[in-house]
Amino acid sequence: MSLTSPPVASLPPALEETLESILGDRYSTRPAILQQHGRGESHHTPAPPAAVAYVTSSAEVLALARACHRQQTPMIAHGAGTSVEGQLQCVQGGVAVDFSTMNRILAINPGDQDCLVEPGVTREQLNLALRDQGLFFPVDPGANATLGGMAATGASGTTTLRYGGMKANVLALEAVLADGAQIQTGSAARKSSAGYNLTELLIGSEGTLALITGLRLRLHAIPPHVTTAQVGFPSVAQAVAAVIAMLQHGLHPALLELLDSAAMAAVNQYCRTRYPEQPSLFLEFHGTLDATTEQAACAETLCRDQGSTGLQWARQEEDRRRQWHARHQAYYAALAQVPHGQGWVTDVCVPLSRLAQCIEATQADLAAAQLQVPLVGHVGDGNFHLLFSIAPDDIERRAQAEAIHQRLVERAHSLGGTCTGEHGIGLGKKAFLLQEKGATTVAVMTAIKKALDPMNLLNPGKLF
Amino acid sequence: MSLTSPPVASLPPALEETLESILGDRYSTRPAILQQHGRGESHHTPAPPAAVAYVTSSAEVLALARACHRQQTPMIAHGAGTSVEGQLQCVQGGVAVDFSTMNRILAINPGDQDCLVEPGVTREQLNLALRDQGLFFPVDPGANATLGGMAATGASGTTTLRYGGMKANVLALEAVLADGAQIQTGSAARKSSAGYNLTELLIGSEGTLALITGLRLRLHAIPPHVTTAQVGFPSVAQAVAAVIAMLQHGLHPALLELLDSAAMAAVNQYCRTRYPEQPSLFLEFHGTLDATTEQAACAETLCRDQGSTGLQWARQEEDRRRQWHARHQAYYAALAQVPHGQGWVTDVCVPLSRLAQCIEATQADLAAAQLQVPLVGHVGDGNFHLLFSIAPDDIERRAQAEAIHQRLVERAHSLGGTCTGEHGIGLGKKAFLLQEKGATTVAVMTAIKKALDPMNLLNPGKLF
Numbered sequence: 001m002s003l004t005s006p007p008v009a010s011l012p013p014a015l016e017e018t019l020e021s022i023l024g025d026r027y028s029t030r031p032a033i034l035q036q037h038g039r040g041e042s043h044h045t046p047a048p049p050a051a052v053a054y055v056t057s058s059a060e061v062l063a064l065a066r067a068c069h070r071q072q073t074p075m076i077a078h079g080a081g082t083s084v085e086g087q088l089q090c091v092q093g094g095v096a097v098d099f100s101t102m103n104r105i106l107a108i109n110p111g112d113q114d115c116l117v118e119p120g121v122t123r124e125q126l127n128l129a130l131r132d133q134g135l136f137f138p139v140d141p142g143a144n145a146t147l148g149g150m151a152a153t154g155a156s157g158t159t160t161l162r163y164g165g166m167k168a169n170v171l172a173l174e175a176v177l178a179d180g181a182q183i184q185t186g187s188a189a190r191k192s193s194a195g196y197n198l199t200e201l202l203i204g205s206e207g208t209l210a211l212i213t214g215l216r217l218r219l220h221a222i223p224p225h226v227t228t229a230q231v232g233f234p235s236v237a238q239a240v241a242a243v244i245a246m247l248q249h250g251l252h253p254a255l256l257e258l259l260d261s262a263a264m265a266a267v268n269q270y271c272r273t274r275y276p277e278q279p280s281l282f283l284e285f286h287g288t289l290d291a292t293t294e295q296a297a298c299a300e301t302l303c304r305d306q307g308s309t310g311l312q313w314a315r316q317e318e319d320r321r322r323q324w325h326a327r328h329q330a331y332y333a334a335l336a337q338v339p340h341g342q343g344w345v346t347d348v349c350v351p352l353s354r355l356a357q358c359i360e361a362t363q364a365d366l367a368a369a370q371l372q373v374p375l376v377g378h379v380g381d382g383n384f385h386l387l388f389s390i391a392p393d394d395i396e397r398r399a400q401a402e403a404i405h406q407r408l409v410e411r412a413h414s415l416g417g418t419c420t421g422e423h424g425i426g427l428g429k430k431a432f433l434l435q436e437k438g439a440t441t442v443a444v445m446t447a448i449k450k451a452l453d454p455m456n457l458l459n460p461g462k463l464f
Numbered sequence: 465m466s467l468t469s470p471p472v473a474s475l476p477p478a479l480e481e482t483l484e485s486i487l488g489d490r491y492s493t494r495p496a497i498l499q500q501h502g503r504g505e506s507h508h509t510p511a512p513p514a515a516v517a518y519v520t521s522s523a524e525v526l527a528l529a530r531a532c533h534r535q536q537t538p539m540i541a542h543g544a545g546t547s548v549e550g551q552l553q554c555v556q557g558g559v560a561v562d563f564s565t566m567n568r569i570l571a572i573n574p575g576d577q578d579c580l581v582e583p584g585v586t587r588e589q590l591n592l593a594l595r596d597q598g599l600f601f602p603v604d605p606g607a608n609a610t611l612g613g614m615a616a617t618g619a620s621g622t623t624t625l626r627y628g629g630m631k632a633n634v635l636a637l638e639a640v641l642a643d644g645a646q647i648q649t650g651s652a653a654r655k656s657s658a659g660y661n662l663t664e665l666l667i668g669s670e671g672t673l674a675l676i677t678g679l680r681l682r683l684h685a686i687p688p689h690v691t692t693a694q695v696g697f698p699s700v701a702q703a704v705a706a707v708i709a710m711l712q713h714g715l716h717p718a719l720l721e722l723l724d725s726a727a728m729a730a731v732n733q734y735c736r737t738r739y740p741e742q743p744s745l746f747l748e749f750h751g752t753l754d755a756t757t758e759q760a761a762c763a764e765t766l767c768r769d770q771g772s773t774g775l776q777w778a779r780q781e782e783d784r785r786r787q788w789h790a791r792h793q794a795y796y797a798a799l800a801q802v803p804h805g806q807g808w809v810t811d812v813c814v815p816l817s818r819l820a821q822c823i824e825a826t827q828a829d830l831a832a833a834q835l836q837v838p839l840v841g842h843v844g845d846g847n848f849h850l851l852f853s854i855a856p857d858d859i860e861r862r863a864q865a866e867a868i869h870q871r872l873v874e875r876a877h878s879l880g881g882t883c884t885g886e887h888g889i890g891l892g893k894k895a896f897l898l899q900e901k902g903a904t905t906v907a908v909m910t911a912i913k914k915a916l917d918p919m920n921l922l923n924p925g926k927l928f
Contacts, residue, residue: 167664189880189881191620191885193889195906248574248685291755383653444662447916448916452908452911
């Protein structure tokens, strides 16, 4: 991807001065810093901000928002920079508010199974701090994203099947509105019916309604026992049928991940493993020893009913790590298939009963285009991704990817699904949002946006 | 409670004519019908509508909303009439839109573990229809409420600890806005990051943002095995300590319900049971036989650590029903303590670590007022209720209840909790909402209300 971008208009001098007085040398207009803040991990054209503000406290964010509001200057929240639909592109310039420097874990409450964190804390940083307490934070989108960014994107991932995504695991938010007003959503209680659910409204709003400055997160006890397995199937349809059977039998897996043949081949090549190169499920059960053993046995029977070969159980921590390493490397394995390849990742989610159909039609599209593109999915939720890897100058392959993506989203819509299970709308899926929801429903969203941010200062140009 | 209410202004003749032409004899202005629609199951002063519209389809709701919008007439959604914070009172007259006649189950999809229902379907009606499919809908607020009403109130209840409340179990909504526009939120997929989370915004909005005309609900496999137990403790603090220990040990109970000594005494009297009259937990594990057995054994140890007497396990269906009958009868047992007593139910939710403190201080308040008021709680979530029973003419006891309630909410707030875990704001908790959230956050809520319903036609006078 090219890093050449249009020249950036600078901020009004009065605003520059104010931000420098608030932030000192944490205010930057260095070209390299601006370029770095003009994109996430995506194929979208970069668009750098006019300035970057490395914030360290709510008070600074408040002062910054008031100053930007006075000067009608856009504010674009920036976390770890791992979003993939162009959420971070500063398409109208403005100030990138970098939260990576606001990353303190403020409280961990084992009795309440919750914690209070600043938005720049990453999920790995949090889990490291929690380990000694017997607790963990389950949401795992793959990247080591910041928790503020994960909330803003409505992230989910591998463990969402059992523990839910950010929606289920954020109890409360502190946030700053476009005009610098501060709000508190939710409470420290596990549940509340007090007024509109502003927490959920901010989750997944992609920085367009408020700047998140604090999060109270729900934590979970580290399960006493974990059982992990990998199993291959003759076809995607049979793998998905096994998934449906497990859920219908009341099994409660923590993870149910699918890798198709192309993904398994890419993993084998990248990790030097020798998995059979067929559609495979990686599954995991969390619980007491007896519970996981019993569920594993039932899962094995249901998988065999669908023509699977035997399950490879990983009962020891070391074996588990090896198995999950393979799953977690799928993205990098896909990238590595093309020299200098850059990621171009799709994301749809469909009802489980239509999942096999959706995947198989997509694989037929790929075969017709003579492409080998790994497919991985959080299939217990009906969510999957194609992992394109495209060299920066390969215009033809990019066009192919775009065409296949377009057809994939249309297919997901026709099957009752959504154009994005977890990556969000950003710049990339604005047209799809309108297709999916219709003009009236999108008009309700824009009415909310206008009510909360009438000058369109927060991450302008996204979603709509 | 008195059923005398102020006389009701009638609707504009043009509107009456339109509604009659849409609904025929399902449009009513009979006084008895109006009185019946002027209240829920609450202690708030009734306020009947000017007319009642029994709707049977989305098309009728659409036409009704357009007609009411033209004549600037309030619309108040009415389900089973079981809300308890005055949500159904038609404080500005208008039309009560009764959804009880729009109660078809449109589709049950076992492969997707979801269903599509009209808003007037009750939870018991749905579970009866699901039983043969091996599926169930878990949210249980006690009353046999309509699913539309449960969504509007953001209901939760006994099984929320494991399965979540309405928030976690509504996948998508069809709804009609104040001006008669129809929107679709969510999708048939298990998850989505497509735009603002309007589903969650409508859940718990108490009919102030839209009229819900259809719901896609998440279903769950009926667990292969259920183990239920009842256990007494020397003190509330020890019962709550046992709850916290269970959660910290990674046990995954489906229900964890507390009844205090007064509640156990009321149940014994009402159900002619002989439970020890001490703070008691009712708990339930769902899963495979080994899993529930193992968890039950661990739970028993943890309860003994907190000084409990032995657990009374109910492993047979018949014993389970008997035990849960006692728990479910607590509300009626409380009512029966006072001749002609009417319910006056509180609802706060606090962090688990502060729950015992909150309950004990509340019991001290009751003792000081020489009152025996049963307390029941979904304590796994930190949520509990006081079940006052007050004779209609007992002004003194009502004043006592109000004073104790006021102090209870202030206590919940001071402990980081919320003024309502599941009953909502309605008329009764408007002042508490402001106390809890602060003026800036409530202003965001009212901005959303104004953006979606600028003429304040949907359930006016509630929340704010």
